[in-house]
Amino acid sequence: MTAAHADPQADPQAEFLEMPESLRIDHPEVADGAALWRIAKDSGNLDLNSSYSYLLWCRDFAGTSAVARDAQGAPVGFVTGYVRPDRPDTLLVWQVAVDDAYRGRGLAAALLDGLTARVAQDQRMTTVETTITPGNTASERLFTSYARRHGAVVEREVLFQAGQFPDGPHDPEVLYRIGPLSF
Template identity: 80%
Template sequence: MTAAQADLPELPAEFLEMPEGLRIDRPDVADGAALWRLARDSRTLDLNSSYSYLLWCRDFAGTSVVARDTEDGRPVGFITGYIRPEQPGTLLVWQVAVDAAQRGRGVAAALLDGLTVQVARQHRLTTVETTITPGNTASERLFASYAARHGAAVEREVLFEAGQFPDGGHEPEVLHRIGPLSV
């Protein structure tokens, strides 16, 4: 077990466990390139610069997680997030990606449960937020099932209208606010 693994929680029985052959871990800078590739290969996420994934793994590792293949240690999924500075009880989930070969196994849901348990150990976590573009049913299902597992309500409102994006062609981003949580 690495020091990073020791920082992660044992998931309570009511939460989802990682599928066989995978383990949840804390990302480190060496994972940045793999996270960038997973985001790129998802073909649904906004792809940030490779530099941003390296920084994310350095500066926000405590509010992010990776799913690792237990045989070779390579990341096969991740969730990046951060605590909102003006709302320290709110975890904003930035991106969720799972390798195509691992989809349909509950990896994202297990990562989301593990991440919120991890964050709740250091912050008084009451709310999870994320934004989802209209028609992204996989993300909508992921966060709706998370809310149901945690007995929390989901509020939705448009956070950013399509016209607010300077590069054009971007759909609106709908904020999903899940809470109150009892993690």
């Protein structure tokens, strides 16, 4: 897969990485919530939220989230995020997941690039943040390669210590702050 670098003002989709196999990036809809929950559950790496939260996410944060759809329109991957209220130039990426049948094809990178290009068109955005548990190599690679593609620096610090989680053993969550970005 190669990056398509064209004038994003001429074509908002121009900043998206080319999508494999006739997939397309779209806004999530409430009807997608169950599929996003299933993809997250099947990922084996994500903290699974309640099914209710995925429905709300598709309703309330559709503008800062993206879904990849197959030729029939079914979700096969997603990225959820929100603009931090105290930092309106920062997009916090909550979760990224791709259906097992579509992994290894660059879909997560295409979703991340597509979402950040779209959000940057709507508002000033200079930073992407996410948290990653130590040892989640796929996420570490996804976000460090995102930073490289966009010529940005990655700063890392522990955001939440393991002992701060009230529901049992949990690895620490390391904050990845990527920026400055220019779109």
